[in-house]
Amino acid sequence: MKITEMSLRQLTGALADGQISAVEAARAYLDAVHEKEPQVGAYITVTEEAALAAAGQVDKARAAGEALHPLAGVPCGIKDNICTKGVATTCASRMLENFLPPYDAAVMEKLNAAGTVMLGKMNMDEFAMGGATETSYFHTTHNPRDLSRAPGGSSGGSAAAVAAGEAAFTLGSDTGGSIRQPAAFCGVVGMKPTYGLVSRYGLIAFASSLDQIGPLTRDVYSNAMVLNALVGQDKRDATSLECPVKDFTQGIEEGVKGMRFALPKEYFAQGLDPQIKAAVEAAAKKLESLGARVDEVSLPDLDAALPAYYVISSAEASSNLARFDGVKYGFRAKNFTDVESLYRETRSQGFGAEVKRRIMLGSFVLSAGYYDAYYKKALQVRTLLKQRFDKIFEDHDAILAPVAPTTAYPLGQKAQNPVEVYMGDVYTVPVNIAGLPALSLPCGKDSNGLPIGMQMIGKPFGEAALYRAGYAFEQNGGALV
Amino acid sequence: MNKDFEMVIGLEVHAELKTATKIFCGCSTKFGAEPNTQCCPVCTGMPGSLPVLNLQVVDYAVKAGLATNCTIASFSKEDRKNYFYPDLPKAYQISQFDLPLCSHGWLDVETEAGSKRIGITRIHIEEDAGKLVHVEGHGTLIDCNRCGVPLIEIVSEPDIRSAEEAKAYLQKLRAILLYTGVSDCRMNEGSLRCDVNLSVRKKGSDKLGTRTEMKNLNSFAYVVKAIEYEFNRQVAVIEAGDAVVQETRRFDPATGKTSSMRSKEDADDYRYFPDPDLPPICISEEKRQELASQIPTLPDERKALYQEKYGLSALAAEFLVTRKEIADYFEAAAALTKYPLIAANLVNSEIARLTPEEGTVPVAPAHLARLADLSGEGKLNSSMCKEVLSILFKEDQDPDALIAKGGFEQVSDEDLLRSMAKEVVASSEKILADYRSGNKKAFQALVGQMMKRTKGKGNPALIQKLLKEEIGE
Numbered sequence: 001m002k003i004t005e006m007s008l009r010q011l012t013g014a015l016a017d018g019q020i021s022a023v024e025a026a027r028a029y030l031d032a033v034h035e036k037e038p039q040v041g042a043y044i045t046v047t048e049e050a051a052l053a054a055a056g057q058v059d060k061a062r063a064a065g066e067a068l069h070p071l072a073g074v075p076c077g078i079k080d081n082i083c084t085k086g087v088a089t090t091c092a093s094r095m096l097e098n099f100l101p102p103y104d105a106a107v108m109e110k111l112n113a114a115g116t117v118m119l120g121k122m123n124m125d126e127f128a129m130g131g132a133t134e135t136s137y138f139h140t141t142h143n144p145r146d147l148s149r150a151p152g153g154s155s156g157g158s159a160a161a162v163a164a165g166e167a168a169f170t171l172g173s174d175t176g177g178s179i180r181q182p183a184a185f186c187g188v189v190g191m192k193p194t195y196g197l198v199s200r201y202g203l204i205a206f207a208s209s210l211d212q213i214g215p216l217t218r219d220v221y222s223n224a225m226v227l228n229a230l231v232g233q234d235k236r237d238a239t240s241l242e243c244p245v246k247d248f249t250q251g252i253e254e255g256v257k258g259m260r261f262a263l264p265k266e267y268f269a270q271g272l273d274p275q276i277k278a279a280v281e282a283a284a285k286k287l288e289s290l291g292a293r294v295d296e297v298s299l300p301d302l303d304a305a306l307p308a309y310y311v312i313s314s315a316e317a318s319s320n321l322a323r324f325d326g327v328k329y330g331f332r333a334k335n336f337t338d339v340e341s342l343y344r345e346t347r348s349q350g351f352g353a354e355v356k357r358r359i360m361l362g363s364f365v366l367s368a369g370y371y372d373a374y375y376k377k378a379l380q381v382r383t384l385l386k387q388r389f390d391k392i393f394e395d396h397d398a399i400l401a402p403v404a405p406t407t408a409y410p411l412g413q414k415a416q417n418p419v420e421v422y423m424g425d426v427y428t429v430p431v432n433i434a435g436l437p438a439l440s441l442p443c444g445k446d447s448n449g450l451p452i453g454m455q456m457i458g459k460p461f462g463e464a465a466l467y468r469a470g471y472a473f474e475q476n477g478g479a480l481v
Numbered sequence: 482m483n484k485d486f487e488m489v490i491g492l493e494v495h496a497e498l499k500t501a502t503k504i505f506c507g508c509s510t511k512f513g514a515e516p517n518t519q520c521c522p523v524c525t526g527m528p529g530s531l532p533v534l535n536l537q538v539v540d541y542a543v544k545a546g547l548a549t550n551c552t553i554a555s556f557s558k559e560d561r562k563n564y565f566y567p568d569l570p571k572a573y574q575i576s577q578f579d580l581p582l583c584s585h586g587w588l589d590v591e592t593e594a595g596s597k598r599i600g601i602t603r604i605h606i607e608e609d610a611g612k613l614v615h616v617e618g619h620g621t622l623i624d625c626n627r628c629g630v631p632l633i634e635i636v637s638e639p640d641i642r643s644a645e646e647a648k649a650y651l652q653k654l655r656a657i658l659l660y661t662g663v664s665d666c667r668m669n670e671g672s673l674r675c676d677v678n679l680s681v682r683k684k685g686s687d688k689l690g691t692r693t694e695m696k697n698l699n700s701f702a703y704v705v706k707a708i709e710y711e712f713n714r715q716v717a718v719i720e721a722g723d724a725v726v727q728e729t730r731r732f733d734p735a736t737g738k739t740s741s742m743r744s745k746e747d748a749d750d751y752r753y754f755p756d757p758d759l760p761p762i763c764i765s766e767e768k769r770q771e772l773a774s775q776i777p778t779l780p781d782e783r784k785a786l787y788q789e790k791y792g793l794s795a796l797a798a799e800f801l802v803t804r805k806e807i808a809d810y811f812e813a814a815a816a817l818t819k820y821p822l823i824a825a826n827l828v829n830s831e832i833a834r835l836t837p838e839e840g841t842v843p844v845a846p847a848h849l850a851r852l853a854d855l856s857g858e859g860k861l862n863s864s865m866c867k868e869v870l871s872i873l874f875k876e877d878q879d880p881d882a883l884i885a886k887g888g889f890e891q892v893s894d895e896d897l898l899r900s901m902a903k904e905v906v907a908s909s910e911k912i913l914a915d916y917r918s919g920n921k922k923a924f925q926a927l928v929g930q931m932m933k934r935t936k937g938k939g940n941p942a943l944i945q946k947l948l949k950e951e952i953g954e
Binding site: 103201203205207209236239328363 | 525529530534561571753759760
């Protein structure tokens with residue numbers, strides 16, 4: 001079996017047994033990167049030398065008989081909005097093209113301590129704003145399932161790399177679907193954890209109250225293994241929480257017998273590709289056949305989630321991105337005459353159109369006279385939606401829903417139509433608004449052979465149940481892509 | 482001062498809290514370090530960094546609120562105040578907007594006009610910005626050491642009606658913060674700064690005029706000067722038939738004048754919203770009580786004690802207590818003398834004047850107590866007392882030895898003084914005539930002559946008695 005085709009369970013087993021070395025694993029993935037990058041374009045930065053050096057360290061430690069973390073020596077890719085000390089962290093923006101963080105994000109500290117081997121930094125929509133990785137300042141990423149199509153976004157590079165075998169796993173970030181939607185488009189597994197489960201320290205903020213880092217992998221079990229390495233309360237992130245679960249792979253094979261799933265009809269309303277609807281409904285039947293109960297339910301006011309999301313996320317973004325002013329780091333325009341023009345020119349030239357659109361939108365909804373009508377209202381919607389979800393979780397373990405209204409669309413098709421791209425987030429944003437975990441996994445293919453994704457939405461800290469259900473579905477002929 | 486108008490003043494005071502570390506990270510708050518040596522990714526606003534609230538800041542702010550009779554919010558939050566400025570690395574300041582930690586408080590001040598209660602609208606916590614340093618030839622440099630130093634902003638009601646009241650309010654507030662131990666209130670280091678909001682109106686009117694704001698005044702004297710100048714300026718504007726423009730004005734200590742900085746039209750919309758990186762602040766009743774129990778004796782308690790125990794006037798007692806180090810000194814001396822009232826007068830008139838702001842008194846309390854005793858026993862008159870004190874200030878030493886050596890003892894030899902009095906009366910026909918024709922002040926000229934003859938050491942009471950006898954009263 002090719003190293004780049006192994007699941008994480010197989011790869012970590014082979015590394016632990018000494019069947020392959022970490023350097024061999026890194027080399028195999030780097031070869032794949034060299035071979036496929038010209039077509040896929042998943043990476044912004046490839047850190048080949050550092051990767052081989054890190055892999056060498058792991059091999060040395062293993063040879064010395066040191067106790068190693070299960071993920072030691074596993075080659076991975078990191079979304080380019082996660083700070084990596086001394087390695088350019090660009091957010092796919094001209095603004096941070098040359099930004100070298102002076103520190104590692106909390107998740108990088110954890111992964112580095114575990115001995116994973118970073119191959120490089122993944123392409124994304126600029127500052128994670130977009131749904132096709134087309135707003136990247138650097139280049140477009142192509143969907144490995146069909147190179148003429150978008151990989152989804154904003155973690156498009158992370159999803160494409162996993163799908164193309166250019167990394168054993170990647171990290172993405174999910175503010176309104178940015179892990180789950182590209183996972184669905186590329187036919188991989190992506191977890192958006194409960195808000196607070198993974199420290200945001202070192203994740204360059206888009207919308208602080210919505211952002212979460214999570215793993216993308218080729219299968220469910222692998223995903224649970226990676227999440228194990230990421231969780232834990234961090235005293236540097238006041239919103240991070242203690243993780244109640246020790247090991248997400250524990251009990252993952254117990255099956256779905258007795259589990260109760262909800263199928264909210266609002267997720268299957270107009271605008272949804274009928275093939276996706278059919279695939280998710282078929283998945284529900286499959287889970288029923290495996291012993292789960294599936295109920296059709298109602299989740300009122302779901303349609304308010306999308307506007308509330310765009311108000312809240314843009315408001316927070318307008319403030320979070322204000323620090324990029326050309327004064328301290330990153331891009332600085334040359335043609336300024338005073339402080340005012342330094343700001344204006346730097347931000348005009350450093351940010352792309354989509355980022356500017358969100359900053360303007362966010363500044364508007366926070367402005368005196370508009371705050372109550374927009375921002376405050378959106379917060380009320382947020383509270384209401386949390387209650388709606390709570391109600392369903394009173395007697396269900398998880399919700400089944402589509403991830404996106406369409407499968408991967410051709411590159412360039414929606415680039416000129418931002419509102420259409422926003423509409424594509426309709427099924428993913430409610431989870432962020434409510435702070436819930438959701439697992440995105442493949443559940444079939446459409447008539448073009450493109451992957452269809454579904455999401456399993458859980459209670460707060462319900463990741464283990466989602467992995468269990470996802471694993472059962474996957475192992476029992478759930479359409480593997 | 483125009484008597485037809487009155488001024489309406491509200492003060493915003495920023496006090497630096499004396500925590501060891503900054504409000505959202507572990508960096509030191511120590512003053513005076515080399516530029517940019519006390520900062521980290523958090524306080525320099527590096528991408529991806531996150532703030533975590535230093536809980537000591539909340540405790541200190543709540544204590545300041547309790548000491549100024551505020552209501553403490555059980556639920557409070559932090560908000561972002563968004564604006565661009567090079568000394569603000571995140572381009573927003575974390576502050577508090579609609580739910581401050583403390584509100585609806587007050588404090589009492591004492592002026593010549595009597596006692597007055599000044600309302601405190603709110604006290605909230607926030608982070609300080611950095612410092613811009615303009616270097617000739619290098620342009621403007623940024624020192625981030627001060628970024629994230631914790632502040633409380635104390636906003637008064639527009640209850641203040643004179644520069645004297647403003648000064649009394651600031652002194653009282655400073656005293657309370659010092660007593661409570663939440664701030665060092667060092668104005669020369671900028672750890673206490675004041676913004677003055679001032680408007681004028683015709684006396685008798687209850688409508689507020691258009692106000693101007695003068696920012697970052699860092700001495701009480703500047704506050705007084707800025708208020709006096711701005712009052713006269715606004716009155717002149719109105720009397721000339723013009724309207725006062727709502728604006729921020731800069732006070733120039735060199736000229737004593739204020740000048741326009743920017744008008745309200747280009748004022749920022751700060752787009753406040755709750756900071757999503759920080760959970761709300763909840764203060765339980767137990768916590769509030771715990772902090773209340775840690776509040777030490779406050780200036781007003783001491784003031785009441787001094788009035789009752791030593792018979793001090795309200796103004797004299799207020800004057801003593803507003804400087805904690807002075808009040809502490811007075812208490813130490815008062816415990817050692819039979820004449821605490823004299824000690825109080827000496828402290829208020831001499832010690833307070835000679836001791837620099839934020840300095841310590843160089844004279845041992847026992848030495849002051851001894852002077853008060855000697856004075857009370859009629860062995861040292863008040864001008865000699867002052868003279869001895871000024872020597873002790875330069876070099877503290879045993880006052881008895883100094884008095885003996887310097888011959889400062891009071892002259893109370895009745896025979897000697899009577900013969901002097903006879904001479905003075907005999908040689909002062911003109912003054913005497915003036916006095917007899919009703920100018921009672923002329924008597925002081927006779928006393929003056931007596932003091933001159935005794936080289937300032939004459940017993941004033943005895944001199945007066947003898948002079949009156951010689952005049953024949």
